[in-house]
Amino acid sequence: MDGPTLDWSLVWDSRQLLLDGLVVAVQVSATALALSVALGLVLALLRTSSTPLSWIAAGYINIFRGVPALVSVIWVYFGVSLAFGLTFTVFQAGVIALTLLYSAFLAEIFRSALSAVPPGLKEAGQALGLHPSRVFFSVTLPQAGKIALPNIGSMFIGMVKDTSTFTVIGLLEVVRVTQNLVSTTFQPFVLYTAAAAIYVLAAFVIDFGFRLVENLMTSPPQGRLARALRARKRARVERLIAAHSREPDEPLTPAAV
């Protein structure tokens, strides 16, 4: 057998195209992530509500968790235009396809995160007279978000990888770029290996980014970024402590109303 020799220099020569492909993949995924987080949260709330909408949410979640990204994007790109005469750009179709699937996954992630928040915290918020929406946004959601964050990170990595199937609609993501290069260079092994390396690299970077955010969300916030972001607040609290420590200890006296 006399196969072609592997030309690894191709990888370096194609780096710009491959990275451009990655940028497209990440743009589609990030947009879809933002939409999926919002939609997933709404679905999780509906799913746990005691309204008939709970069943609709459950149906949605169970269906779309099982649909492959390839099928989803074909539905959106070809199906919707056939059925409703709506046409999407490939970018839009990719975002919608991912959002349909990942909002279902994120709904489940949020559902378990919300149920993991100790009920006492919500009750404490209610007992303080906070408005229910304030309890949700200032107490329940930050707690649940912290719990959900690592899983959201994994979902994001999955989304970036799923964009590889969008080559079918011609989105210029990593795999499409690779296919194009292969068709002129006949070096599939080299180029797909490079493509895989790009996904792995992207996963590393995403993971790192989510870890940074996780550190910001731990209590107390950890890391240099947190220190920098919170420097002014810390100074303010320290001034407050200093000012109040100078005053004599004030025992509990009839409240100064």
Next chain:
Amino acid sequence: MTTVTEPESVAAPFAASGVGRRVPIVSIEGLRKSFGSVEVLSGIDLDVHPGEHVVLLGPSGSGKSTVLRSINLLERPSAGSLVVDGREHATPRSSGLFAGAPRGTALQLRRTVGMVFQQFNLFGHLSALDNIVLPLRSVRRMSRRDAEERAAVELRRVGLIARAGHYPNQLSGGQQQRVAIARALALDPQVMLFDEPTSALDPELVGEVLRTMRLVAETGMTMIVVTHEIGFAREVGDLNVFLEHGKVVETGGREFYDECRSQRARDFLQAVR
């Protein structure tokens, strides 16, 4: 109805002169609560007057927490009347002082009544200071500056100003509970509810929380306390209510701990002492 022993300080002049009866700040009549088919409260009557310190006692499962939680509508009463600060929050009465009382909302109620929980329930993602700032800003609509200033005053009052920037997981249980007390007090409630505030604490931390609660009592704050700390109860309890199986078995004034009438209450006190 319960017999009420007036706290000496505020009530004495009224009691002596017999001028007008004081109006209860919390008045419960025929309160019932069921979970599914299980009735947990079977008709509770309780009047709490401003400045009074009420202790709820009873064996586990007798319904003490459910009474407290009903008072700020964390549990919805199944039947009966709940009047707080002159507003009806459950089934209106047909007779008596509060017949025809205007209806109140849950938010109004909760802004009148503060609550301290067994598990502290501080918001773990916020510093001690911000645990107090959040409700001040949201409920009192204070500016950040004013809220932080007020929160600092409250932390000073419970002796924790130095820990203002600490998060709950950096505080001991006793410190967390004192922050929780400060958080509730910051909103200037008219009534404070305490549900076994020291039961989750290591024994050596109970004292600091009881000390803080004693100071709260001395301010004249109206308090309803569920506790197994009989020493503390004996000290502050103007009105002591013994519950069993969702019913009030016996109530008594300061003499309750030495001369309670029912065998049940006697046995209970014997057991927890």
